[in-house]
């Protein structure tokens with residue numbers, strides 16, 4: 001039996017029924033920007049394994065950091081103990097983020113980071129509810145789901161299991177356009193009506209898995225100003241946008257605003273292991289007091305060691321030029337699709353390229369069509385998108401965009 005058949009007998013995949021029959025590929029090797037499939041084919045990775053593998057696969061510096069830490073110790077509990085990988089990573093994260101953020105809580109994943117952020121703002125304010133915008137994605141655990149888009153997300157499936165939060169419409173002002181005068185009217189109305197809001201929770205500038213939508217920093221600045229004036233804390237989820245993806249090291253820099261709480265994950269470890277981090281101001285830390293969370297694998301030394309190596313590798317390299325190069329190649333390759341039949345929109349920001357369609361893609365056809373053209377991309381809903389590793393060459397990105405044009409154009 002092939003590995004794929006053995007997989008189908010027992011293994012559950014993301015957002016799929018256990019007996020899923022859609023396309024599934026075995027990877028036997030990954031290096032640089034290439035994934036090698038079991039049938040010998042090589043595909044160019046356009047997903048960075050969901051925003052994470054910004055340096056590509058098997059980067060020698062990251063592999064060396066993992067090996068070195070394995071030879072010391074793979075894990076110890078974090079209650080009552082500490083270690084150099086955690087302390088050094090915390091120092092580095094405080095150094096690269098705005099100076100107001102001085103306290104670091106390590107979480108197991110992005111979703112857990114969002115849970116911790118929600119607990120922190122509830123503990124800090126004594127208020128139970130948060131405000132967010134539609135079209136967001138913040139993870140799959142119960143608290144994180146509660147701030148995901150209520151239509152596109154999973155609220156309906158889980159009913160009362162998911163807390164009712166307060167939603168305003170998705171920002172309509174596109175990135176680079178003048179702020180629409182009425183874009184924050186609902187925010188103003190909600191803030192005037194409610195007195196139970198602990199915080200506003202948003203992905204700054206780029207909404208990721210909730211719709212790959214880019215909105216203008218002016219909206220974010222105004223949102224933060226209004227919420228602060230109403231006594232809310234500000235939580236930014238930069239789990240997808242952090243570490244250069246949007247062209248700024250953190251997307252908050254586009255707006256020049258600083259949150260009270262910042263969630264990081266995904267590219268934090270360069271795509272090697274799971275790790276999340278929650279940064280807060282000293283004021284929030286003081287107001288929280290004892291933060292009631294403590295995962296078994298908190299501050300896992302392997303994850304912290306490789307995260308530190310990944311962040312330093314990023315800072316030591318020319319990531320701005322890399323992100324700009326990848327973005328320019330995406331734009332060149334995707335822009336010809338603008339106005340094509342079935343194409344609703346084409347947008348590129350940083351090293352993110354999005355083709356929004358009028359109808360959902362048929363994955364049974366499109367997924368093998370992309371792989372046959374040498375590209376690893378994973379469309380969802382009406383979105384075909386790429387966020388390649390920053391080390392991708394123009395030739396790599398051309399493979400991706402040619403494959404997208406190949407499957408979308410008649």
Ligand SMILES: *Cc1c(COP(=O)(O)O)cnc(C)c1O
Nearest residue numbers: 109110111137138139208239240
């Ligand atoms: C992926 C993602 C999460 C969840 O992170 P996981 O590591 O998958 O739990 C949260 N917020 C945003 C913005 C994300 O893109």
